[in-house]
Amino acid sequence: MDKLNNLSPAHCILLALHHTLESNIDALRTLIALRPDAFGPEHTLRLLLTYLPETVESEQYVSLVQEIAIGVNVQPSQNKLRDIELAPIQDISSAQAKRRVKKLHLLPLALSSEPVAVPAQDILTHYLIHRAHRVDAETGLLSLVPGLVAPFVDGNQVLRTWFVADLLPLLRWGYEYYPGSSGVPGLEAFERLEGERGVGALLAAGQREGKREIARDLRGLVGPWMVAKGERRRRKGKRRFSVDGRAEELQDERTREKHGWEHVFTWLVKLAIQDFPLAAATVEEWDGPGDVDLGGYVKLHDYLSEEEQRTLEMRYAQAVLAIPYAVEADTPETIHNAHGLLVRLARLLDFDPPPDLATSIELLPKIDSKTLSIEHTSGHTMTPTVLLSHDHPLTKPRLETFALLQMFVYSAYMLAELGHSVSVAHVAQIRFGESAEEQIKVVRRILLALVSGKRQDEGQWALVRSRVLWLWDWGLEDTTVGERSAAGVFGRVKRTELEKEVLRAFVASGTYPLVVKAYIDNTNRSLPPEAVEAVIVDIALSHYDNASNGNRTRGGMRKASEVIATFRPHHPNSPSFARLDALLKATHALSFYSLTLQHGVPFAPVNIRAAADPVGLISKVLAQNPRSYTKVDDLVFIARNLVAAGLPAADEEDEDGQKGDDDKEMKRKQKKAEKRVMAMAVEASLAEEDFETAYSYVMNKLDVTPEPSSHTSFNSDKADEYSYRAAFLAGRHPRPPLSSSTSSTANLLRPLNQRLELLSRALLLAPADMLTEILQVWRKCEEEMLALEAAEEKEALGWDDRGEGKTAGMPGSFAFGEEVSGGRWHGVQTGNKRPEIRGRWWDGGANTLTSPTAAKHRRSSDDETPLSLFDLARGVTSGLGLGRSVGSLRDVARGRGDIGGYMEGMGKGDRGDTGERVRRRDVVASAAMEGLAKGVGWVIGQSPFSPFAFDFASIF
Numbered sequence: 001m002d003k004l005n006n007l008s009p010a011h012c013i014l015l016a017l018h019h020t021l022e023s024n025i026d027a028l029r030t031l032i033a034l035r036p037d038a039f040g041p042e043h044t045l046r047l048l049l050t051y052l053p054e055t056v057e058s059e060q061y062v063s064l065v066q067e068i069a070i071g072v073n074v075q076p077s078q079n080k081l082r083d084i085e086l087a088p089i090q091d092i093s094s095a096q097a098k099r100r101v102k103k104l105h106l107l108p109l110a111l112s113s114e115p116v117a118v119p120a121q122d123i124l125t126h127y128l129i130h131r132a133h134r135v136d137a138e139t140g141l142l143s144l145v146p147g148l149v150a151p152f153v154d155g156n157q158v159l160r161t162w163f164v165a166d167l168l169p170l171l172r173w174g175y176e177y178y179p180g181s182s183g184v185p186g187l188e189a190f191e192r193l194e195g196e197r198g199v200g201a202l203l204a205a206g207q208r209e210g211k212r213e214i215a216r217d218l219r220g221l222v223g224p225w226m227v228a229k230g231e232r233r234r235r236k237g238k239r240r241f242s243v244d245g246r247a248e249e250l251q252d253e254r255t256r257e258k259h260g261w262e263h264v265f266t267w268l269v270k271l272a273i274q275d276f277p278l279a280a281a282t283v284e285e286w287d288g289p290g291d292v293d294l295g296g297y298v299k300l301h302d303y304l305s306e307e308e309q310r311t312l313e314m315r316y317a318q319a320v321l322a323i324p325y326a327v328e329a330d331t332p333e334t335i336h337n338a339h340g341l342l343v344r345l346a347r348l349l350d351f352d353p354p355p356d357l358a359t360s361i362e363l364l365p366k367i368d369s370k371t372l373s374i375e376h377t378s379g380h381t382m383t384p385t386v387l388l389s390h391d392h393p394l395t396k397p398r399l400e401t402f403a404l405l406q407m408f409v410y411s412a413y414m415l416a417e418l419g420h421s422v423s424v425a426h427v428a429q430i431r432f433g434e435s436a437e438e439q440i441k442v443v444r445r446i447l448l449a450l451v452s453g454k455r456q457d458e459g460q461w462a463l464v465r466s467r468v469l470w471l472w473d474w475g476l477e478d479t480t481v482g483e484r485s486a487a488g489v490f491g492r493v494k495r496t497e498l499e500k501e502v503l504r505a506f507v508a509s510g511t512y513p514l515v516v517k518a519y520i521d522n523t524n525r526s527l528p529p530e531a532v533e534a535v536i537v538d539i540a541l542s543h544y545d546n547a548s549n550g551n552r553t554r555g556g557m558r559k560a561s562e563v564i565a566t567f568r569p570h571h572p573n574s575p576s577f578a579r580l581d582a583l584l585k586a587t588h589a590l591s592f593y594s595l596t597l598q599h600g601v602p603f604a605p606v607n608i609r610a611a612a613d614p615v616g617l618i619s620k621v622l623a624q625n626p627r628s629y630t631k632v633d634d635l636v637f638i639a640r641n642l643v644a645a646g647l648p649a650a651d652e653e654d655e656d657g658q659k660g661d662d663d664k665e666m667k668r669k670q671k672k673a674e675k676r677v678m679a680m681a682v683e684a685s686l687a688e689e690d691f692e693t694a695y696s697y698v699m700n701k702l703d704v705t706p707e708p709s710s711h712t713s714f715n716s717d718k719a720d721e722y723s724y725r726a727a728f729l730a731g732r733h734p735r736p737p738l739s740s741s742t743s744s745t746a747n748l749l750r751p752l753n754q755r756l757e758l759l760s761r762a763l764l765l766a767p768a769d770m771l772t773e774i775l776q777v778w779r780k781c782e783e784e785m786l787a788l789e790a791a792e793e794k795e796a797l798g799w800d801d802r803g804e805g806k807t808a809g810m811p812g813s814f815a816f817g818e819e820v821s822g823g824r825w826h827g828v829q830t831g832n833k834r835p836e837i838r839g840r841w842w843d844g845g846a847n848t849l850t851s852p853t854a855a856k857h858r859r860s861s862d863d864e865t866p867l868s869l870f871d872l873a874r875g876v877t878s879g880l881g882l883g884r885s886v887g888s889l890r891d892v893a894r895g896r897g898d899i900g901g902y903m904e905g906m907g908k909g910d911r912g913d914t915g916e917r918v919r920r921r922d923v924v925a926s927a928a929m930e931g932l933a934k935g936v937g938w939v940i941g942q943s944p945f946s947p948f949a950f951d952f953a954s955i956f
Contacts, residue, residue: 004035004084004086005034005035007035007038009035009037009038010094010097010101011089011092012031012038013039013104014089014092014097014101015088016044017104018085018088019031020047020048021051021053028064029064030076030084031084032044032064032068045068045109045123045124045127046108046109047104047106048064048065048068048127048131049107049109050104050105054138054144055141055144057144057147058144058146058148059147062147062151065124065148066152069123108130109123109127109130110130114126114129115191116162119158125152125158128149128152129159131145132148132167132187135148136186136188137186137188142187146167153297160297161227161298161303164227164297164298165227166187166190166225169222169224170184170190172221173221177213177221178205178206184205193225195260196263198225198263199222199267200267202217202225203222203267203271205221212278212281214278214281214282214286215282215285218282218286218291219292220293222292224294225260226292226303227294227298227303259312261315261316262315264289265318265319265388266319266388269326269387269388272326272327273326273384276329279323280338280341283341287348288312288313288316288317288348289312289313290309290312290313317345318392318396319388320344320348321345321394321395321401321402322392322395324338324341324405324425325394325424325428326382326384327423327425328423328425330416330422330423330426331421332421334424335413336357339354342402342409345405346402349397349402354406357409361466361467364475365403367406367407367474368403382428394428405424407474407488408428411427411474411488412424412427414471418446418450418467418468419449419450420449430442430489430490431488431489434492435492436485436494436497439489439492440490440497442490443468443493447464447468447504451505451509458511458513461505462518468490468498468502469498470488471488471489472485472488472489472490472491472495473487473488473491474487496527499526500531503515503535503536504535504538506519507536507563508542508543515536515567516570520532533571533574533576536563536567537577540559540563540580541560541580543556543563544560544580544587544605544609545605545606545609548602549604549605550587550588550604551591552587552588556605557587557605560584561584564581568581579644579645579646580645583608583641583642583645583647585637586641586645589634590608590638593621593625594624594625595617595620595621612648613648614642615642615673615677618635618639619680619684621635622680626688627688629680629681629682629693632678632697635680635681636674638677639674642673643666643670644666671703674703675722675723675726678701678702678703678722679702679722679723679725679726681697682694682697682730683726683729686733691754694729694730698726698730698761699757699758699761702723702726702727724767725762727762728759728762728773728774730758731756731757748788749785749788749789752785753785755781756778756782756785759777763775
């Protein structure tokens with residue numbers, strides 16, 4: 001004892017240093033107790049802080065530290081001096097001891113950057129915080145720290161705050177929640193965590209470890225960590241600083257700086273974007289900033305006032321409201337999780353809970369009218385940071401936003417049930433951000449998918465209609481907001497347009513009884529009859545356009561026929577149904593013929609509607625189907641139905657620029673189409689060298705009666721184009737040569753006679769500017785006929801000469817001029833120098849063949865004999881010779897006669913108004929006189945482009 005008292009303070013400090021390094025706490029305690037003069041509290045704590053090994057259990061020296069810090073007399077150990085060894089300092093002089101003590105580098109008690117504000121005189125708190133950092137930094141055994149700090153927490157607000165905010169969450173992180181985790185930071189690094197980075201580090205631990213305990217981590221890690229943040233914010237609000245020597249209070253930074261919980265709310269919304277089920281489970285298990293585990297060391301109200309707590313709870317509710325808008329997933333699980341958030345929100349905000357998702361439409365909640373005033377959002381407002389802004393129209397916690405989110409969740413569920421899964425955010429975008437055109441496109445996509453998908457019965461389609469209408473107005477009938485048609489997701493679409501799309505789906509899916517029930521027989525019609533009719537016809541045309549075969553018993557044609565057959569009785573006077581029925585008939589009839597379009601593309605029904613000239617397709621049929629011209633009645637049937645279907649025609653025009661009665665106009669167009677088809681058939685038969693069929697069609701089937709609404713006159717500029725062209729083509733077509741057995745003169749004259757008949761009809765129907773060309777062909781036929789008649793007459797004269805004995809060797813010949821009783825000899829008139837042999841010449845009026853000699857006598861007697869083209873030209877030149885027979889033609893040409901009756905008279909030998917017979921030569925004469933002013937002066941040799949190289953005047 002005396003030796004210890006004789007030691008200098010420097011020797012005592014060196015001896016204490018030795019026992020500290022040796023972790024001999026009992027010896028150190030005895031030394032401090034026996035020589036208190038050598039050990040001051042701060043100096044002793046610094047010695048322990050610097051040289052006491054960090055691995056020493058806290059329980060061994062915590063009482064010593066407490067005694068030193070509070071300034072009470074340190075009690076020696078029970079062994080007293082036996083614990084003290086003086087050998088380490090026996091050989092050290094006092095001077096050396098002083099020098100060694102001065103060279104000791106003792107650490108300061110306060111850290112250079114303490115996480116909490118510790119008063120300078122609070123050496124114990126400085127020591128404990130610094131010692132905890134030393135233990136963690138040197139050994140990593142943070143579990144040794146609680147035994148050192150815990151005994152001093154009570155009554156020490158600063159130390160308690162630090163312990164709860166920094167030490168407690170770090171201990172739970174590394175030793176309780178995620179033991180052995182490699183991502184646990186050190187104490188110093190943990191204290192530097194701030195804001196969003198700190199929240200992310202605490203809450204990402206569970207995700208890294210594959211655990212989903214976000215609610216627990218919020219409660220046990222983030223909640224305590226927020227204690228220091230609240231304390232720090234309060235201290236910042238109380239600091240003062242001096243400006244110009246005057247003390248001023250620093251503005252409370254709580255108005256400028258985010259509360260730490262704001263970062264939690266943002267993180268939670270971002271988590272929902274990545275893992276919505278985990279975020280929904282977290283919200284379900286965590287009640288917000290008031291739901292924290294502080295380990296029993298502090299109370300919640302110790303660092304959060306009631307006002308702050310209410311504010312944070314509302315901010316938490318806003319985060320829950322924002323989560324469904326931030327999630328872009330469109331799975332059924334997403335919708336169910338969003339509904340779970342609604343239920344959770346109702347509990348948090350004390351609202352009525354929403355019904356189940358599968359609730360019938362009639363029992364779904366109705367939205368309040370105040371909610372309808374929420375109108376404006378844009379695309380960028382769906383980001384997490386913007387969704388959490390205090391005044392966001394969709395997420396600010398109140399009854400209106402809760403009700404609106406509720407309607408969006410049910411709308412997403414309805415759309416998913418309709419086969420169109422979208423997120424809640426997308427539903428909001430459709431409602432607020434899309435125009436009526438874009439909304440109706442969504443409706444069309446939904447209904448088109450249902451029509452093309454699994455077949456549904458009538459009850460299912462009725463439910464589809466109910467859901468679509470609910471999506472339109474959310475069950476609020478007769479509700480309008482501004483320019484909107486209704487309050488629902490598709491509210492910008494007009495009700496009639498929406499119903500049209502639903503009706504289109506009903507018809508396309510074949511749910512015909514439901515169409516009749518909902519749109520035709522329903523007394524409360526949502527669509528007018530004409531709109532229903534237009535939709536049905538449009539669907540039928542859609543089936544028609546999609547058909548690949550024109551047979552109405554197959555594919556799209558069959559569906560179109562079913563639509564028309566089902567609904568036409570409900571619209572008996574509908575022109576649209578009549579036109580479509582005619583189109584189906586024409587297409588079906590056309591399907592029996594082979595038809596290929598350009599580049600080998602097979603013919604489809606849509607090609608008829610797409611063609612600029614549907615009737616013109618018949619010409620392709622005639623070209624691609626041999627002898628199809630023999631079925632002209634079928635082709636005419638097709639053409640008439642194509643016209644009745646209202647399809648355009650390449651030659652369609654109104655002569656007077658005005659349309660008359662619809663029925664008369666339709667008959668006129670059909671008659672014109674019929675003539676056109678007949679002309680096509682004539683041309684096709686000529687192409688296949690079937691002159692007889694062409695002749696028969698022109699003379700017997702081709703109706704040359706003027707069109708009802710036409711004012712076309714004989715040889716006018718608007719003549720019957722198809723009729724005259726058919727007659728002209730047949731008239732100029734050379735008859736194929738006959739076999740030698742049938743090539744008599746009579747058989748050769750017959751085709752020429754037929755051609756002249758055809759040309760005479762063409763002259764009657766052709767416009768004036770075509771007379772020149774027709775007359776040229778006439779002249780050629782006439783020349784051929786004259787040549788044949790001359791040959792026939794020469795042959796007849798040869799037989800006469802033989803009969804009269806002028807040919808040697810002819811037995812039984814008679815002398816020329818010998819008279820026989822009765823003046824005749826076997827039918828030969830003896831009164832003449834040479835008997836006239838009957839040649840063939842066609843008399844148009846009598847429809848007979850007349851000999852040239854007889855024709856000469858008849859021409860000299862009554863001027864009614866047939867004229868050759870040269871006689872015709874002479875008659876035209878002199879103005880004589882045509883006589884009374886042209887008068888009737890002139891009357892017809894001037895409109896006083898009936899062309900149709902006149903043409904009938906040509907074939908039947910009728911007479912005109914004057915009782916005179918109308919003959920083919922009169923037709924030619926009249927045509928020539930009508931055409932003189934139109935460029936046929938070549939007939940008399942006065943045209944500069946005359947085809948004749950000689951002068952007619954010289955002949956006459």
